[in-house]
Ligand SMILES: [Cu+2]
């Protein structure tokens with residue numbers, strides 16, 4: 001099949017940029033470990049309160065790990081436990097969360113901490129908190145009539 | 159607006175009986191537009207914080223109506239009305255058997271739509287159009303949804319039968335281009351909707367009837383998104399049919415290349431299904447390797463999109479130069495800027511440039527976290543579906559409806575149609591623009607008005623929510639205008655003949671290689687890619703599945 005000269009240039013340019021783009025995304029993902037939250041940790045959604053670490057939600061200082069704090073959240077219609085947390089500015093934090101009932105979201109507004117919470121699964125995301133201030137944590141997946149009132153607060157303090 | 163020379167060349171009219179079937183679909187589509195659009199208006203008003211819904215109606219109820227009617231019903235019905243007419247126009251009048259099957263499909267879908275709508279109105283199914291488990295709707299809602307899908311298969315088979323008949327009668331010849339495109343779209347639709355059918359029939363219905371207690375949530379979401387992304391291509395490909403086949407005729411030009419048009423449709427077929435994980439990037443339980451792999455496959459649609467952009471602008475430029483245009487961009491001025499059949503879809507094409515760029519951001523593995531489930535996403539598909547696709551459909555309705563009803567689009571209505579598109583553009587720029595910006599700040603989609611416990615961040619979002627209400631109100635005026643034009647074309651416009659414009663292929667174009675119509679090859683590639691992208695992660699999901707979830711009715 002004959003393809004017009006300009007069309008060849010156009011497609012070559014397009015395909016090349018596409019390949020470069022995908023390589024950059026790939027390097028950032030596989031070399032620098034910048035993946036979206038994809039934990040493969042499983043839990044019985046009806047026994048969340050009995051199982052560690054969800055039997056003790058909150059901020060926990062840890063030693064000897066790649067992160068300084070573990071922040072444990074339990075979501076259920078229509079609130080998060082704990083309702084507010086505080087972490088020091090500049091620390092590396094692992095967010096660990098799950099839901100006891102339906103699917104919820106876990107988004108820290110104004111950051112790229114954003115993950116789905118699904119019954120039976122633990123969601124995890126490690127990040128460094130490099131902005132001080134108060135950040136709204138909210139549910140961004142429709143979960144029922146109280147959905148838009150489901151919040152918590154992340155305080156990053158100096 | 160048919161010219162004398164076009165008349166002389168022989169005017170092909172869609173058979174009256176086929177026209178009736180096509181029009182039945184179009185009626186339902188525009189009723190859905192009205193009700194769904196009204197719900198959209200109510201939503202933006204509620205979210206501005208200035209208005210509350212009366213009579214105990216909830217925000218999520220109207221949100222469900224809006225999504226189901228505009229995302230699933232308006233689109234599917236308009237597409238089927240258009241496709242039936244296009245097949246009948248180019249491959250010949252349907253046989254009585256094909257037409258009866260078409261009607262069975264229509265009534266099956268309509269029965270399903272009515273059943274599902276009643277459940278939503280009774281507040282038994284405020285689960286939004288994605289109906290994510292373990293929120294559990296009334297079983298009748300799921301049965302209604304299943305009937306819509308099955309009805310679309312039946313109606314789709316009627317169209318495919320005509321194509322098969324044409325191929326048998328014309329061995330060794332490429333089929334009429336638009337009929338071929340219709341069949342590609344239906345092949346994609348049937349393959350992808352198998353996923354949602356499995357979810358509804360084997361998971362949601364038995365679970366909502368209480369035959370089983372628990373549901374595998376991640377599997378149900380994966381089946382949904384196996385369907386959900388190709389769904390957006392099912393909306394988009396009919397718009398591409400208009401751009402590739404109809405618009406060249408309207409501007410008085412030729413189709414740049416039949417072969418490239420077919421190639422790009424086949425590429426859409428193979429690259430739009432094995433990609434659903436880009437909607438699940440922030441979900442647990444799916445290995446990030448498979449997410450990245452589907453991100454790569456998703457981005458492959460850039461290739462047929464570039465092919466399409468090239469072909470369209472090539473036919474515009476060639477036509478402009480034929481009319482004596484000079485310079486690099488002189489041809490642009492020569493396009494028929496006073497013809498609504500061209501201008502309205504053209505705005506749709508232009509909107510696809512920012513819409514496509516936004517889509518690339520959404521599907522970019524890590525970048526998705528910035529916008530996932532924020533109202534940026536709503537802004538995004540109000541550019542793709544509610545501007546690109548919908549404006550192209552409106553532009554098509556302005557010749558399709560009068561062609562089918564034996565009427566004409568008067569000068570005044572043509573003028574009003576252009577005004578309608580401008581109103582739409584203004585309203586959408588404000589609404590979608592505000593959604594994109596405030597989405598980047600973190601404002602969520604699909605949420606009732608809330609001050610989020612007096613959060614300062616959320617207070618900053620409110621001005622944008624008011625802008626959305628302004629844009630949404632302008633858009634509703636746009637809906638009233640288009641309904642006025644459609645009603646005119648259906649019942650009041652002067653009688654006459656309106657052309658169903660079908661472009662001819664440029665004499666400089668190459669002969670179409672028959673390999674492009676070899677379904678064995680393309681369907682095999684399509685299915686292999688699906689198996690490649692999904693087999694291992696789905697087995698993993700099933701083997702490692704946690705205890706399932708019981709149903710919740712939290713609205
Ligand atoms: Cu929620």
Ligand SMILES: [Cu+2]
Pocket residue numbers: 386387390436437
């Ligand atoms: Cu998608």
